[in-house]
Amino acid sequence: xxxxxxxxxxxxxxxxxxxxxxxxxxxxxxxxxxxxxxxxxxxxxxxxxxxxxxxxxxxxxxxxxxxxxxxxxxxxxxxxxxxxxxxxxxxxxxxxxxxxxxxxxxxxxxxxxxxxxxxxxxxxxxxxxxxxxxxxxxxxxxxxxxxxxxxxxxxxxxxxxxxxxxxxxxxxxxxxxxxxxxxxxxxxxxxxxxxxxxxxxxxxxxxxxxxxxxxxxxxxxxxxxxxxxxxxxxxxxxxxxxxxxxxxxxxxxxxxxxxxxxxxxxxxxxxxxxxxxxxxxxxxxxxxxxxxxxxxxxxxxxxxxxxxxxxxxxxxxxxxxxxxxxxxxxxxxxxxxxxxxxxxxxxxxxxxxxxxxxxxxxxxxxxxxxxxxxxxxxxxxxxxxxxxx
Amino acid sequence: xxxxxxxxxxxxxxxxxxxxxxxxxxxxxxxxxxxxxxxxxxxxxxxxxxxxxxxxxxxxxxxxxxxxxxxxxxxxxxxxxxxxxxxxxxxxxxxxxxxxxxxxxxxxxxxxxxxxxxxxxxxxxxxxxxxxxxxxxxxxxxxxxxxxxxxxxxxxxxxxxxxxxxxxxxxxxxxxxxxxxxxxxxxxxxxxxxxxxxxxxxxxxxxxxxxxxxxxxxxxxxxxxxxxxxxxxxxxxxxxxxxxxxxxxxxxxxxxxxxxxxxxxxxxxxxxxxxxxxxxxxxxxxxxxxxxxxxxxxxxxxxxxxxxxxxxxxxxxxxxxxxxxxx
Numbered sequence: 001x002x003x004x005x006x007x008x009x010x011x012x013x014x015x016x017x018x019x020x021x022x023x024x025x026x027x028x029x030x031x032x033x034x035x036x037x038x039x040x041x042x043x044x045x046x047x048x049x050x051x052x053x054x055x056x057x058x059x060x061x062x063x064x065x066x067x068x069x070x071x072x073x074x075x076x077x078x079x080x081x082x083x084x085x086x087x088x089x090x091x092x093x094x095x096x097x098x099x100x101x102x103x104x105x106x107x108x109x110x111x112x113x114x115x116x117x118x119x120x121x122x123x124x125x126x127x128x129x130x131x132x133x134x135x136x137x138x139x140x141x142x143x144x145x146x147x148x149x150x151x152x153x154x155x156x157x158x159x160x161x162x163x164x165x166x167x168x169x170x171x172x173x174x175x176x177x178x179x180x181x182x183x184x185x186x187x188x189x190x191x192x193x194x195x196x197x198x199x200x201x202x203x204x205x206x207x208x209x210x211x212x213x214x215x216x217x218x219x220x221x222x223x224x225x226x227x228x229x230x231x232x233x234x235x236x237x238x239x240x241x242x243x244x245x246x247x248x249x250x251x252x253x254x255x256x257x258x259x260x261x262x263x264x265x266x267x268x269x270x271x272x273x274x275x276x277x278x279x280x281x282x283x284x285x286x287x288x289x290x291x292x293x294x295x296x297x298x299x300x301x302x303x304x305x306x307x308x309x310x311x312x313x314x315x316x317x318x319x320x321x322x323x324x325x326x327x328x329x330x331x332x333x334x335x336x337x338x339x340x341x342x343x344x345x346x347x348x349x350x351x352x353x354x355x356x357x358x359x360x361x362x363x364x365x366x367x368x369x370x371x372x373x374x375x376x377x378x379x380x381x382x383x384x385x386x387x388x389x
Numbered sequence: 390x391x392x393x394x395x396x397x398x399x400x401x402x403x404x405x406x407x408x409x410x411x412x413x414x415x416x417x418x419x420x421x422x423x424x425x426x427x428x429x430x431x432x433x434x435x436x437x438x439x440x441x442x443x444x445x446x447x448x449x450x451x452x453x454x455x456x457x458x459x460x461x462x463x464x465x466x467x468x469x470x471x472x473x474x475x476x477x478x479x480x481x482x483x484x485x486x487x488x489x490x491x492x493x494x495x496x497x498x499x500x501x502x503x504x505x506x507x508x509x510x511x512x513x514x515x516x517x518x519x520x521x522x523x524x525x526x527x528x529x530x531x532x533x534x535x536x537x538x539x540x541x542x543x544x545x546x547x548x549x550x551x552x553x554x555x556x557x558x559x560x561x562x563x564x565x566x567x568x569x570x571x572x573x574x575x576x577x578x579x580x581x582x583x584x585x586x587x588x589x590x591x592x593x594x595x596x597x598x599x600x601x602x603x604x605x606x607x608x609x610x611x612x613x614x615x616x617x618x619x620x621x622x623x624x625x626x627x628x629x630x631x632x633x634x635x636x637x638x639x640x641x642x643x644x645x646x647x648x649x650x651x652x653x654x655x656x657x658x659x660x661x662x663x664x665x666x667x668x669x670x671x672x673x674x675x676x677x678x679x680x681x682x683x684x685x686x687x688x689x690x691x692x693x694x695x696x697x698x699x700x701x702x703x704x705x706x707x708x709x710x711x712x713x714x715x716x
Contacts, residue, residue: 023477024442024443024446024447024451024477024478025447025451025452027443027447028443028444028446028447028448029447031440031443031444032444032524035522035524056452098637100521100522100637101440102436102437102439102440102521103439103440103443103473104435104439104469104473105439105469105472105473105476105477
């Protein structure tokens with residue numbers, strides 16, 4: 001167990017070099033995971049792959065829970081504390097997409113390879129990595145592949161795990177394939193919502209200006225855009241998709257808007273939500289259309305301070321790797337950990353391009369630094385260097 | 390006939406899922422003292438070779454020591470095939486550098502033949518380099534029958550063969566040359582061999598004692614020649630085949646399949662002649678003719694395709710010396 005940060009920092013470069021010996025195992029895991037389709041809610045095959053790997057590595061407490069999360073425990077020497085290392089298992093791609101990966105000398109291409117096949121591979125390869133680096137911890141490591149993370153999944157996997165888990169968790173690390181340098185230690189306030197407009201069958205289409213649900217929904221969008229949004233702390237309303245209608249000349253009877261509110265200011269998401277609900281109700285009353293607001297997912301703002309020992313340790317680790325930190329709040333698993341008071345950060349492992357596109361890619365060489373930073377942070381947590389005094 | 394085929398299908402046809410326990414295969418291999426070599430023949434395969442090496446090497450050499458030796462044997466790629474292969478730690482060879490005293494011929498069969506000299510395994514596994522969905526089953530599925538069953542000498546892969554397109558994959562309904570050329574020929578002259586579901590598959594595992602005793606066409610006819618020669622010498626019982634589920638690979642043009650069929654036919658007819666099954670056939674032409682239209686003009690495309698054959702490796706002096714063969 002390392003008890004001072006400097007000795008951990010000094011070991012980062014030797015570890016990075018030594019990690020090249022694990023390259024084929026890690027990349028093979030990433031590609032084999034990436035070729036198993038796992039749209040949100042259908043991660044079972046991918047989680048089974050994880051569980052099989054856990055079994056091969058002789059881990060303990062291997063289980064797939066009711067929410068579809070895949071968990072295992074790598075026992076520590078003392079085992080009094082537990083550190084959670086998690087990665088989301090789902091992707092944005094349907095099973096019909098060609099999931100074949102391809103690799104060149106320095107890149108891997110394939111849908112979801114950076115988000116988040118590499119993150120999962122890092123977790124599943126971690127026992128072998130630690131064995132090769134001859135590192136053992138006092139704390140247990142809980143390795144968790146999370147289900148139902150993205151979109152409508154609304155972090156259902158990690159939420160279920162944290163609600164039902166009996167093991168005390170000292171700290172958490174959420175691992176993402178990309179981007180190296182990412183350092184998230186706060187959760188951004190967020191709301192994913194849908195506004196649906198439906199014209200009842202008895203609607204009076206003869207009324208002047210009654211052109212259908214798309215026009216009504218557009219009025220709602222215009223009104224939302226008129227809401228004053230603060231520049232600082234950063235706040236955004238993203239209109240993600242609009243669907244409605246069937247042809248050129250048929251009045252659409254229904255239409256739907258999907259949007260997301262994000263804000264780093266505490267309470268701002270709730271404030272904007274109220275304003276949008278007011279707009280929806282007012283438009284419904286004036287247009288006689290049925291307009292419904294529904295919230296699909298919500299997150300609270302919160303997180304560690306910039307000066308928290310875990311954040312400070314991570315900044316030092318990235319500095320040692322000569323990687324510029326990309327400080328960004330998270331709406332992922334981290335937000336649930338923070339919500340429950342578990343000091344946690346989200347890390348990225350390597351550089352990548354075209355995230356969530358069919359030609360998504362990751363760079364191979366930076367991965368070793370990415371894994372080395374994860375090891376260094378685990379050593380820091382295990383050594384008590386990330387505990388608040 | 391049909392009951393023999395039915396029985397063979399029952400006992401010698403497998404599914405890769407039967408061999409999921411790789412550790413068990415490794416233990417059986419070690420118990421029998423077998424050494425296993427894996428060869429990937431290549432020519433301009435930079436897009437797929439890296440992935441094949443990463444996955445097969447990590448799963449079947451590092452995680453489970455099933456494969457003792459892993460080599461890429463290249464015909465002279467002009468792309469980065471060898472560079473990519475070497476970057477992931479494969480042993481790479483130019484076919485031309487192996488047995489230089491017998492000269493250099495161009496063709497996949499040449500690489501397969503020279504692998505017998507270069508690689509030391511009691512069993513050699515050949516896997517094509519253009520598989521997009523490579524998986525350890527492409528090796529375990531075809532080598533397991535040889536590890537587990539001493540009477541099987543030659544195990545072929547078969548699979549669904551969907552074609553990859555820009556927007557995804559779609560089913561092709563099987564190997565086209567197999568269905569319109571090989572299966573009709575086998576049905577006419579060697580009905581038992583029709584039980585091989587994908588006789589042209591590029592993935593097969595063979596015992597050295599067989600490989601060193603059969604000639605190798607260096608071109609399109611190599612798989613067909615193998616099947617005919619192994620069948621003639623050791624019978625249907627020597628074959629096994631394994632269902633590998635799905636293999637995604639590049640789509641070939643109909644013109645390319647025509648050339649392939651021409652070469653295979655040469656090999657097939659030569660075999661009929663050498664087995665004494667036909668006589669008085671006229672000498673075969675070696676020019677393959679195809680046509681393409683440009684407006685009202687029709688252009689003839691000709692290509693010479695000669696199915697040169699390498700003799701059984703056991704007849705090569707350097708091989709006899711390397712492996713201590715006296716008789």
